[in-house]
Amino acid sequence: MKRFPLFSWVWFILGLMYFFVPLISTMEFSLRMLKGRYTFEAYRVAFQDPRFYTSFGYSLLWAIITMVCSLLLVVPTAYWVQLRLPKLRPYVEFVTLMPFVVPAVVLIFGLIRIYGRPPLVLTTTPAALIVGYIVLSLPYMYRSVDSGLRAVDIRTLTEAAQSLGANWLTIIRDVILPNLRVALLSGMFLTFAIVMGEFTFASLLSWPAFGPYIEEIGSMRAYTPQAVSVMSFAVTWLSIAGIQWLGRGGAGQVQTAGAR
């Protein structure tokens, strides 16, 4: 029979330690505000700060706007490419991979230089921020929507609906969207997770958001930043858990993560 896989266990445990030690340390650290005992004092202090709520609220707002805009931009495009313009697929994919080529800092740098002055001024409004977030979400949103579209035979569904006399609005609303539900939700959860913790865009464009808020209290206080970090981890964790839970929701469903 097989030997006991000692090597594998050692690596596996090392990996788990790398995952968990920082998380446990953060939680432990956040409980140590009062000397000599573990309390939730740091959390109480965190919750007392009105800016905690406003910055979280702003991030929530940015996340919702980004999800809606990103969906409006990606879903019709991916659908149309799949249905009518398969030749354009490589170009669309190229665009959705651009955010990996242009790092966030560099993109911001370019956006401020162009849209910080007339004819089109966006940096004085949240538009520049939302634009940046949409760009960040593009690879994830497009990939999940596209794999969702490939999983169902979109052409047949569309033609069937057309031959039954449905118009485009009906086709999209009653036929396409219900079939894409899991894919859309996955893309939205990922976008949500990304925007809620985002720091670079919000900080450099000086808009209130959760990421810059955590960074700011980090330079002012001890213990509370860790308490807020734990909460931020929870938001990310819940979003990703949501995706993985969706991904296993039955046969033939789509999954966004690279894992099987």
Place this chain on the structure above:
Amino acid sequence: MDRDNLVAPQSTPTESTNGDAPLARPHRRGFSWTWLGVAPFFLFAILFLFLPSVSIFVRSFESLGGGFTLQNFADIFNKSDIRNAYAMSLKVSAITALGGAFFGFLLAYAVILGGLPRWARTFLLSFSGVASNFAGVPLAFAFVATMGNNGLVTRIIERLLNFDIHAAGFSIYNFWGLSIVYMYFQFPLMVLIMAPALDGLRREWREACENLGGTGYHYWRYVALPILLPTLLGTAILLFGNAFGAYATAYAFTGSFLNLVTIVIGAQIQGDVLYNPGLGNAMAFGMIIIMSVIMLVYARLQRLAARWVR
């Protein structure tokens, strides 16, 4: 005349043997409304991805007086702080890409082929999905709470070994500290990409190798590694780019003390710290170039890797 007769019958069948039914309607030429469906997407891409990149490119040739110059690119190599920023960024990216690739690969191997129970694999893959997204400010604070002056690991070492690592000169606010932090999101990404690749190694290949008298060494040296190599290299390069473009984690962790390219560009945005806008553009353009090369190499390696995926 004879020649035409010989050639003509050949060309007609080739046209009809491609299986397509004859076109009922000839293709409409001229303007097609179909394109309008993707117009908003490409308009967005042009306005907010291509124009900013082009503007960075054009303005990196701008001198202080507004004229054309190549001096900015020369300055990247001449000015020591900018050269050092690039060197530091490249070093952190290379170290964490290599470390992440090595650790991630062995970890993926352990759970996929290493004989661990099924739950270990599910658990690791789920957690890698989460951890590869843990970047930015909270991650920096997590490591302060872990290895900082008052961190959990620091205190445990102190209690167990009666040894204060920080008094001994250890600091996390330097190159190695930042590399350890980056590793947190680097190796899970490697696990996520390597796991399906390792799953794709088919049992028949190993059996074929054994039937031909090959040992485990032969299998890995001549079969498995050559198949996995494009994925391995591609992912390592992806990790490199992942670290190279990172800003938030480094900023929150070192408070802009560590001189990385992204940190300098961030400072340049907040106030013209280089006292030369053109130089800032040239720095940003340098990043785009490096990232483009990375993505091109990655795309090529992916195509190589795709040969073995069915």
